[in-house]
Amino acid sequence: MPFNRDQMAARAADDIPEGWVVNLGVGMPTNISNKVPLEREVIFQSENGVLGIGPAPAPGHENPWLINAGKGLITLRPGGSYCHHADSFAMIRGGHIDLCVLGGFEVAENGDLANWATSENDTAPAVGGAMDLGAGAKRLWVLMDHTTKDGRPKLVEACGYPLTALGTVNRIYTNLGVFEVQRGLGFVVLDLAPGVTFEEAQSKSAAKLHRPS
Amino acid sequence: MPFNRDQMAARAADDIPEGWVVNLGVGMPTNISNKVPLEREVIFQSENGVLGIGPAPAPGHENPWLINAGKGLITLRPGGSYCHHADSFAMIRGGHIDLCVLGGFEVAENGDLANWATSENDTAPAVGGAMDLGAGAKRLWVLMDHTTKDGRPKLVEACGYPLTALGTVNRIYTNLGVFEVQRGLGFVVLDLAPGVTFEEAQSKSAAKLHRPS
Amino acid sequence: MINKIVQSMADALAGVKDGSTVLIGGFGKVGQPDALIEALIEQGATDLTCVCNNAGTGRAGLARLMELGRVRKIICSFPRSEGSVVFEDLYKQGKLELEIVPQGTMAERMRAAGAGVPAFYTATSHGTLLARGKEEREFNGKMYVMEHALKGDVALVEAWEGDRWGNLAYRDSGRNFNPVMAMAAEMTIAQVAHLRDLGEIDPEKVHTPGIFVQRVVHFDRGTPWT
Amino acid sequence: MINKIVQSMADALAGVKDGSTVLIGGFGKVGQPDALIEALIEQGATDLTCVCNNAGTGRAGLARLMELGRVRKIICSFPRSEGSVVFEDLYKQGKLELEIVPQGTMAERMRAAGAGVPAFYTATSHGTLLARGKEEREFNGKMYVMEHALKGDVALVEAWEGDRWGNLAYRDSGRNFNPVMAMAAEMTIAQVAHLRDLGEIDPEKVHTPGIFVQRVVHFDRGTPWT
Numbered sequence: 001m002p003f004n005r006d007q008m009a010a011r012a013a014d015d016i017p018e019g020w021v022v023n024l025g026v027g028m029p030t031n032i033s034n035k036v037p038l039e040r041e042v043i044f045q046s047e048n049g050v051l052g053i054g055p056a057p058a059p060g061h062e063n064p065w066l067i068n069a070g071k072g073l074i075t076l077r078p079g080g081s082y083c084h085h086a087d088s089f090a091m092i093r094g095g096h097i098d099l100c101v102l103g104g105f106e107v108a109e110n111g112d113l114a115n116w117a118t119s120e121n122d123t124a125p126a127v128g129g130a131m132d133l134g135a136g137a138k139r140l141w142v143l144m145d146h147t148t149k150d151g152r153p154k155l156v157e158a159c160g161y162p163l164t165a166l167g168t169v170n171r172i173y174t175n176l177g178v179f180e181v182q183r184g185l186g187f188v189v190l191d192l193a194p195g196v197t198f199e200e201a202q203s204k205s206a207a208k209l210h211r212p213s
Numbered sequence: 214m215p216f217n218r219d220q221m222a223a224r225a226a227d228d229i230p231e232g233w234v235v236n237l238g239v240g241m242p243t244n245i246s247n248k249v250p251l252e253r254e255v256i257f258q259s260e261n262g263v264l265g266i267g268p269a270p271a272p273g274h275e276n277p278w279l280i281n282a283g284k285g286l287i288t289l290r291p292g293g294s295y296c297h298h299a300d301s302f303a304m305i306r307g308g309h310i311d312l313c314v315l316g317g318f319e320v321a322e323n324g325d326l327a328n329w330a331t332s333e334n335d336t337a338p339a340v341g342g343a344m345d346l347g348a349g350a351k352r353l354w355v356l357m358d359h360t361t362k363d364g365r366p367k368l369v370e371a372c373g374y375p376l377t378a379l380g381t382v383n384r385i386y387t388n389l390g391v392f393e394v395q396r397g398l399g400f401v402v403l404d405l406a407p408g409v410t411f412e413e414a415q416s417k418s419a420a421k422l423h424r425p426s
Numbered sequence: 427m428i429n430k431i432v433q434s435m436a437d438a439l440a441g442v443k444d445g446s447t448v449l450i451g452g453f454g455k456v457g458q459p460d461a462l463i464e465a466l467i468e469q470g471a472t473d474l475t476c477v478c479n480n481a482g483t484g485r486a487g488l489a490r491l492m493e494l495g496r497v498r499k500i501i502c503s504f505p506r507s508e509g510s511v512v513f514e515d516l517y518k519q520g521k522l523e524l525e526i527v528p529q530g531t532m533a534e535r536m537r538a539a540g541a542g543v544p545a546f547y548t549a550t551s552h553g554t555l556l557a558r559g560k561e562e563r564e565f566n567g568k569m570y571v572m573e574h575a576l577k578g579d580v581a582l583v584e585a586w587e588g589d590r591w592g593n594l595a596y597r598d599s600g601r602n603f604n605p606v607m608a609m610a611a612e613m614t615i616a617q618v619a620h621l622r623d624l625g626e627i628d629p630e631k632v633h634t635p636g637i638f639v640q641r642v643v644h645f646d647r648g649t650p651w652t
Numbered sequence: 653m654i655n656k657i658v659q660s661m662a663d664a665l666a667g668v669k670d671g672s673t674v675l676i677g678g679f680g681k682v683g684q685p686d687a688l689i690e691a692l693i694e695q696g697a698t699d700l701t702c703v704c705n706n707a708g709t710g711r712a713g714l715a716r717l718m719e720l721g722r723v724r725k726i727i728c729s730f731p732r733s734e735g736s737v738v739f740e741d742l743y744k745q746g747k748l749e750l751e752i753v754p755q756g757t758m759a760e761r762m763r764a765a766g767a768g769v770p771a772f773y774t775a776t777s778h779g780t781l782l783a784r785g786k787e788e789r790e791f792n793g794k795m796y797v798m799e800h801a802l803k804g805d806v807a808l809v810e811a812w813e814g815d816r817w818g819n820l821a822y823r824d825s826g827r828n829f830n831p832v833m834a835m836a837a838e839m840t841i842a843q844v845a846h847l848r849d850l851g852e853i854d855p856e857k858v859h860t861p862g863i864f865v866q867r868v869v870h871f872d873r874g875t876p877w878t
Binding site for chain 3: 760764767768769770771772773774775789791792794796800821822823854856857859
């Protein structure tokens with residue numbers, strides 16, 4: 001049975017070691033922070049200048065001045081701090097973020113990511129911080145369904161959608177499993193959801209999958 | 214009688230209006246701050262990240278963590294603030310400093326300033342923040358003796374010493390008077406010390422002085 | 427006595443010219459200078475270029491300014507979001523120019539303007555549509571894009587506290603774009619929730635020193651609507 | 653539990669390699685990480701490039717490191733000052749390379765390194781000896797010089813307080829070069845006068861967030877000698 005969204009987030013969360021500074025993209029990736037126990041100190045950053053995001057605020061204890069990049073209400077944990085946008089993106093662009101997890105439209109076997117515009121003629125796509133994160137984080141993981149709603153593969157030989165970042169994706173977490181992008185080789189299967197076979201994952205991908213050596 | 218050093222500093226101080234943000238170079242210019250009454254709010258900046266320098270500390274009340282660019286002990290006045298070196302020079306380079314007053318070896322009639330090295334072969338001249346200030350401040354004044362100790366003029370047609378900044382000096386305060394650099398014209402005498410004649414100032418300058426029109 | 431505090435919103439916006447580039451702070455509703463945007467609508471300047479992380483939502487604030495036909499161009503990272511109906515209409519009709527900039531590049535371009543840096547290189551957007559027409563250059567085997575400083579004629583910012591020298595301190599995630607915009611504009615106008623006496627703001631936590639601020643106006647908008 | 657606090661100066665400097673570029677904070681004696689410099693002398697790494705506003709004074713600290721022949725090159729804005737006797741001797745003897753950088757350019761080059769900007773343009777030094785051999789370029793009718801990011805392998809910084817996540821806050825003018833150096837190095841080692849519990853430093857006045865700091869060591873050196 002493929003992973004559900006909660007399990008996908010949990011699977012990615014399991015792979016984040018203590019001490020990493022992690023930026024989570026808006027949408028599905030944001031859920032990852034809920035799956036990391038507080039005792040395992042992972043420092044979540046949000047590009048609007050928040051470092052050290054804590055658990056979701058208790059009802060009635062929301063602080064309206066404290067939001068994340070998705071505009072959701074958050075908390076700050078002890079040791080957290082604030083900075084301005086240029087300093088925040090200095091962290092990102094300067095390679096100080098250990099990991100960024102983004103959503104994706106397509107990932108190519110060379111590590112290219114497309115996740116911001118659906119065509120060259122898209123009239124006004126919203127890029128936000130995705131290109132900065134895609135180019136700047138030390139590691140880039142993508143958390144997405146393995147295929148589109150109408151069944152088109154999202155692991156591809158080359159992206160058809162406009163690119164967000166070139167050759168920087170390291171790993172993809174989908175409902176079918178976990179895939180590593182190996183430079184010069186392509187997608188390597190690290191793990192599969194319970195009951196999902198290699199052949200099934202391959203049949204739902206538009207690029208060759210490799211078994212780990 | 215020519216101005217003495219205290220009078221030179223006072224003369225420059227008189228010309229600084231309330232509200233300006235002013236950086237004073239190490240040495241003679243630093244004395245200018247003592248000549249501006251506290252009630253006339255001039256905001257003195259020091260490139261090591263201090264904005265809003267107050268009067269000299271009272272004996273016994275020095276704060277050893279609080280120094281200016283010349284490493285002298287200072288105070289912070291209410292409304293003052295601290296920042297780091299890159300932010301401090303962002304103020305300077307970004308044109309946010311209304312006035313910088315530096316010392317000088319030579320000023321040329323096109324506004325060039327030489328004040329950091331005595332020859333191309335100077336083995337290890339110390340530039341500090343002079344080039345940043347010379348290029349970045351909105352206005353650049355120079356406070357210096359009119360001639361060298363051995364009588365050589367310091368107002369010249371073209372600088373012989375290595376340049377600090379090109380064409381940015383607006384005004385020079387010397388022991389003989391106050392001189393404006395007018396683009397396309399050269400040195401214009403704004404004021405002379407009591408008893409100093411135009412002819413005397415001219416005879417001690419190596420570039421033509423102009424009377425104000 | 428230096429006193430940058432003005433008594434009315436009209437005084438705060440006085441003199442903003444047609445054709446100005448206006449930097450508008452805030453991320454979401456937090457740190458967004460709503461009262462100043464309303465005052466800009468009142469003030470009347472038109473043919474504006476607005477730099478803001480998004481392109482307005484609903485029918486108030488920036489969206490209203492656009493709907494009134496006062497905005498020629500939007501520079502932002504996130505034009506289309508929930509409720510950006512006015513933007514979408516005008517853009518489809520060809521009544522609005524749009525420049526999409528990656529969020530970090532947008533922040534850094536303003537920081538550069540404030541810091542006297544006319545241009546810099548960044549890896550962000552290299553090889554993408556947003557790098558089209560931009561100079562590329564290799565440093566240490568990696569490709570970068572040249573980006574230019576983004577200067578404002580006016581910046582509208584919101585802070586938690588401010589004083590008569592123009593010193594500002596922000597609250598929580600309300601800092602966001604405000605300090606870089608304050609640096610980058612000829613005239614920075616700050617809407618502050620609390621006026622403080624000079625010296626009341628801890629000198630170690632002045633986030634925007636007064637050197638970057640020209641006018642301060644008191645407006646406690648209360649809780650940001652979220 | 654993240655714990656960047658180390659218990660000894662030896663642990664703080666462990667692993668610094670020969671040939672490293674070492675950024676050394678402080679301006680004058682304020683914010684200068686004296687204990688870490690002493691520990692670097694003990695540690696033994698050699699063939700170092702040191703980036704510091706000046707080139708050492710007297711016979712202790714950086715001057716001592718130089719006198720021991722451990723420094724190959726100095727990058728600074730103010731090499732020759734009162735008491736810089738060791739520097740002057742070594743430099744005259746050709747035993748020390750020197751790169752003089754305008755102070756603001758030096759700060760900005762490190763900030764650029766920390767911010768992922770490989771190069772930027774500045775008007776500072778244009779037309780002077782210090783721009784020789786550098787690329788020049790015109791923007792909006794004004795000439796600028798291209799400057800490259802200045803990265804460190806190690807940064808030694810001093811702060812007033814620090815915690816186990818590496819958050820730092822400085823005191824008064826002790827901030828100076830320390831935050832930009834902390835950003836610019838692979839490994840930033842902070843000497844802090846006071847250790848704080850996590851959360852004790854006001855999140856609004858964390859000047860260097862822990863993301864930029866790898867090791868923290870407690871050393872209260874008391875009053876900076878001035």
